[in-house]
Amino acid sequence: MSNSPTIKDVAAKANVSVATVSRVLNGLSGFSVETEKKVREAMASLGYQYNAIARNLKMKKTNTIAVLIPRVETTFYLNILNGIEDAANDQNYSMMVCHVGISGSRTREYIKMLTERQVDGIIGCSLPPDEGIDKLIAESGVPCVLVSTLSTRYSIPYIRVDDCEAAYAATSYLIAKGHKSIAMLAGTKDDVVAGKLRLEGYQKALADHRLPMDEELIEYTGFSYETGLQAARKLLKSQKKFTGIVACCDEVAVAAIMAAYESGLSVPEDFSIIGYDNTRTAEMAIPPLTTVSQPLYEMGKRAFQMLTGLLENGIRPESEIMPFEIVERKSVRQV
Amino acid sequence: MSNSPTIKDVAAKANVSVATVSRVLNGLSGFSVETEKKVREAMASLGYQYNAIARNLKMKKTNTIAVLIPRVETTFYLNILNGIEDAANDQNYSMMVCHVGISGSRTREYIKMLTERQVDGIIGCSLPPDEGIDKLIAESGVPCVLVSTLSTRYSIPYIRVDDCEAAYAATSYLIAKGHKSIAMLAGTKDDVVAGKLRLEGYQKALADHRLPMDEELIEYTGFSYETGLQAARKLLKSQKKFTGIVACCDEVAVAAIMAAYESGLSVPEDFSIIGYDNTRTAEMAIPPLTTVSQPLYEMGKRAFQMLTGLLENGIRPESEIMPFEIVERKSVRQV
DNA sequence: CCCTGCAACGTAATCGTTTACTGTAATTAA
DNA sequence: TTAATTACAGTAAACGATTACGTTGCAGGG
Numbered sequence: 001m002s003n004s005p006t007i008k009d010v011a012a013k014a015n016v017s018v019a020t021v022s023r024v025l026n027g028l029s030g031f032s033v034e035t036e037k038k039v040r041e042a043m044a045s046l047g048y049q050y051n052a053i054a055r056n057l058k059m060k061k062t063n064t065i066a067v068l069i070p071r072v073e074t075t076f077y078l079n080i081l082n083g084i085e086d087a088a089n090d091q092n093y094s095m096m097v098c099h100v101g102i103s104g105s106r107t108r109e110y111i112k113m114l115t116e117r118q119v120d121g122i123i124g125c126s127l128p129p130d131e132g133i134d135k136l137i138a139e140s141g142v143p144c145v146l147v148s149t150l151s152t153r154y155s156i157p158y159i160r161v162d163d164c165e166a167a168y169a170a171t172s173y174l175i176a177k178g179h180k181s182i183a184m185l186a187g188t189k190d191d192v193v194a195g196k197l198r199l200e201g202y203q204k205a206l207a208d209h210r211l212p213m214d215e216e217l218i219e220y221t222g223f224s225y226e227t228g229l230q231a232a233r234k235l236l237k238s239q240k241k242f243t244g245i246v247a248c249c250d251e252v253a254v255a256a257i258m259a260a261y262e263s264g265l266s267v268p269e270d271f272s273i274i275g276y277d278n279t280r281t282a283e284m285a286i287p288p289l290t291t292v293s294q295p296l297y298e299m300g301k302r303a304f305q306m307l308t309g310l311l312e313n314g315i316r317p318e319s320e321i322m323p324f325e326i327v328e329r330k331s332v333r334q335v
Numbered sequence: 336m337s338n339s340p341t342i343k344d345v346a347a348k349a350n351v352s353v354a355t356v357s358r359v360l361n362g363l364s365g366f367s368v369e370t371e372k373k374v375r376e377a378m379a380s381l382g383y384q385y386n387a388i389a390r391n392l393k394m395k396k397t398n399t400i401a402v403l404i405p406r407v408e409t410t411f412y413l414n415i416l417n418g419i420e421d422a423a424n425d426q427n428y429s430m431m432v433c434h435v436g437i438s439g440s441r442t443r444e445y446i447k448m449l450t451e452r453q454v455d456g457i458i459g460c461s462l463p464p465d466e467g468i469d470k471l472i473a474e475s476g477v478p479c480v481l482v483s484t485l486s487t488r489y490s491i492p493y494i495r496v497d498d499c500e501a502a503y504a505a506t507s508y509l510i511a512k513g514h515k516s517i518a519m520l521a522g523t524k525d526d527v528v529a530g531k532l533r534l535e536g537y538q539k540a541l542a543d544h545r546l547p548m549d550e551e552l553i554e555y556t557g558f559s560y561e562t563g564l565q566a567a568r569k570l571l572k573s574q575k576k577f578t579g580i581v582a583c584c585d586e587v588a589v590a591a592i593m594a595a596y597e598s599g600l601s602v603p604e605d606f607s608i609i610g611y612d613n614t615r616t617a618e619m620a621i622p623p624l625t626t627v628s629q630p631l632y633e634m635g636k637r638a639f640q641m642l643t644g645l646l647e648n649g650i651r652p653e654s655e656i657m658p659f660e661i662v663e664r665k666s667v668r669q670v
Numbered sequence: 671c672c673c674t675g676c677a678a679c680g681t682a683a684t685c686g687t688t689t690a691c692t693g694t695a696a697t698t699a700a
Numbered sequence: 701t702t703a704a705t706t707a708c709a710g711t712a713a714a715c716g717a718t719t720a721c722g723t724t725g726c727a728g729g730g
Contacts, residue, residue, distance in 0.1 A: 006716050017680045022718060030678060052451040053397065054716035057388045058685050072413050072420075073615060082407050085434050089441070094452065097432045099420050106424070116387040117429065225619055254619050261621050280408060284560055284589050286596050286621045341686050352710045357688060365708055389686035392715050 005046040014042035025050065056118065065307060066096045066114045068107070068124045068133075074224065074251060075279040076296075080125055080147055083300025091308060093120075100133070102224075107133045111140050121307045123147060123300075124156075126194060143310050145317060147303045148294070149193050157310075157317040159303050161324045163193050166292045167201025170274045171246050173290075173326055175209050178335040179244035179272060182206065183217040185231060185256060187248040194223065194248060198276065202246050216240055221252045228255030236263055243271055243335055250275040250282040253289055257331070268333040278327055288329035295322050340381040349377035360385065391453065400642060401431045401449045403442070403459045403468075409559065409586060410614040411631075415460055415482055418635025426643060428455075435468070437559075442468050446475050456642045458482060458635075459491075461529060478645050480652060482638045483629070484528050492645075492652040494638050496659045498528050501627050502536025505609045506581050508625075508661055510544050513670040514579035514607060517541065518552040520566060520591060522583040529558065529583060533611070537581050551575055556587050563590030571598055578606055578670055585610040585617040588624055592666070603668035613662055623664035630657050 007021040014021070016035060023030050024039045031039075042048075056062045067084055069077045081097065088095045096119065100107045107127075114122065121143040127133045134151035137144050146158035174182050184202045187195035199218070206213050217240060221231035228247075232255050235245075247253035253275035257267050267273055267287055275282050275291035282289035299322055306317035342356040349356070351370060358365050359374045366374075377383075391397045402419055404412045416432065423430045431454065435442040442462075449457065457479040462468045469486035472479050481493035509517050519537045522530035534553070541548050552575060556566035563582075567590050570580075582588035588610035592602050602608055602622055610617050610626035617624035634657055641652035 008716075018717080019681080019719075020679060023679090026718085032678065035678080050451045051453060051716055053388060053392045053453050054685090055718075056685095057386075057392050057687085057716080058718050060685070062388065072417050073410075075408075075410060078407050081432075082434070085407075085432075092448075094431055094448065096429055097416075097420075099417070113427075113429065116385045118386065118388050225615070251619075258619065258621060258623075280560070281619070284586075284593065284616070285619075286593060288593075343686075353687080354689075354711080355709060358709090361688085367708065370708080386686055389715090390688075392686085392717085393688050395715075 079296035080300035083297040087304035163197035167198035171205035228252030232259035414631035415635035418632040422639035498532035502533035506540035563587030567594035
């Protein structure tokens with residue numbers, strides 16, 4: 001099997017130099033129409049395939065970015081990925097998806113691999129807080145922007161919604177619907193944004209509306225369906241009274257609905273619940289889930305733009321706070 | 336900002352040749368322990384970073400594969416991706432995820448980009464049948480294996496379950512539960528495997544059990560929740576009587592449950608339903624969905640192994656049929 | 671008629687690796 | 701003692717592009 005032809009072969013066949021071939025290939029100036037025709041014919045007749053690796057080496061640029069996500073099981077990242085990919089495609093970038101694991105365990109080796117492969121930039125999605133992933137990224141020197149999270153120690157630009165405010169709004173929504181005893185399925189204590197901030201918003205809303213706060217109505221669930229289900233079962237088995245639940249994410253909210261189903265309760269008749277994220281999971285739940293909507297697709301798109309702004313124009317991106325909204329469906333009732 | 340150091344710099348600092356540096360870098364033989372120490376110290380003190388692009392160029396191998404998926408919105412691909420990624424990681428491959436669109440519209444440009452970027456291989460997941468994507472792949476010459484689909488015109492190796500048999504089993508399961516009038520939410524007519532074969536399985540099961548087949552109980556739904564919902568509503572609004580539904584995938588099954596919910600019906604009291612795929616969607620549905628389970632994670636893993644077997648040892652992979660099983664949950668009742 | 675300027679190319683260095691050849695000294699076998 | 705082998709290491713040519721710089725020829729101005 002013969003090797004695939006290079007610009008050298010094309011040049012030979014067309015009786016021009018490699019420089020000229022390169023020039024027509026890249027749409028530069030410096031050749032006549034006849035020359036272009038010759039070159040294009042030579043390319044066609046040889047079945048020439050462009051080799052981007054050689055270009056990458058010479059140009060020290062790969063037009064590739066990596067997206068780091070902790071989990072692939074959840075639909076949460078899909079919209080973000082979608083947004084990133086659409087934007088990347090527009091600008092001729094490729095996207096590598098790196099599943100770094102919920103504990104960030106694979107991150108170290110991934111970052112190493114990515115720097116070796118000379119990716120131009122990294123987008124980190126809601127990275128787990130524990131392992132100092134931000135440190136690894138910062139030290140690698142690869143340009144990065146964060147989505148739906150932030151770094152407390154390093155000034156990596158981020159894009160996210162104000163989680164505290166959003167959780168405040170979600171809680172206030174329940175209160176406005178007449179709920180006075182509201183539980184929270186909180187994520188994890190150590191997750192700075194999705195855990196801590198959302199919990200704070202919940203607590204602040206209760207305080208501002210002069211509702212009592214009961215520590216036993218707060219259950220730490222993680223952000224997955226499985227862990228959420230455990231916690232929700234526990235909450236329901238405790239004899240605590242409540243009429244509303246604020247969940248840290250849609251999956252956990254659905255887990256709570258499932259726990260209700262298991263014990264013969266139903267939503268919103270027996271209790272109301274509001275989710276967070278507005279993923280497809282929320283839409284497909286029964287009953288359809290009222291939830292806080294994050295503009296995930298837009299956030300992904302914007303993150304990519306911030307990154308390329310940095311890469312190609314050297315603009316140090318400003319972090320951005322995106323708007324959220326509450327989408328009303330069927331999981332909350334007026335009491 | 337100084338350029339990052341290369342093996343040349345390392346060689347200079349350690350007073351050896353680049354060949355030697357390369358040798359210690361790759362763990363080959365041909366150097367003494369003292370030399371190795373010198374080299375490693377030089378690398379450390381310079382903060383040397385390996386450049387994989389240069390290697391890729393020289394070796395004509397990128398250790399990168401691309402995974403083509405039609406949609407990113409669904410959870411169906413997540414398990415497959417997970418399997419592929421785990422296997423890839425083990426063997427030091429990177430994975431690029433390419434969202435080619437449900438109509439395969441972006442495939443042409445993607446294939447071009449991928450060949451330019453010299454990916455070593457492609458894994459195609461349940462590619463849409465219409466656009467001759469298999470043709471594009473075959474013509475590109477990039478080694479490929481297919482997951483959960485097949486190519487009728489080109490002999491691209493595939494790995495999938497026997498969709499006809501699985502749909503037959505699903506339908507038979509309903510029949511065994513006493514259902515005599517069974518509808519099907521079929522995918523699309525032109526999808527060779529997930530559409531046509533599953534429909535055939537359904538029809539064959541009815542025939543073998545001497546149940547009448549009613550064309551009006553077959554509704555073509557596509558494979559998404561949204562299109563499934565439309566079709567399910569239509570089926571429920573028609574005055575056709577049935578007690579069971581075979582769905583072409585979990586998302587469509589959940590859509591049917593939603594349609595039931597909308598019209599005040601409930602599952603499995605008013606009708607039973609069995610899904611297909613056993614994605615997380617099935618597990619999280621209310622009621623939890625009885626469904627045909629495909630070993631998606633394993634299939635992804637296996638697909639990668641087949642691909643590398645081809646790439647690294649030149650073994651032309653044999654297509655494989657994977658086993659399925661029916662996982663019983665709560666969406667089917669005995670009549 | 672000479673000089674300038676520009677369009678249209680070609681030459682060759684370069685990007686950072688790998689590795690086929692060599693070369694040398696030390697070790698081993700005979 | 702000598703020839704053969706081995707361990708250790710260096711030289712330089714690839715890999716397939718890009719591009720700075722140089723060259724040529726010709727049009728037009730003076």
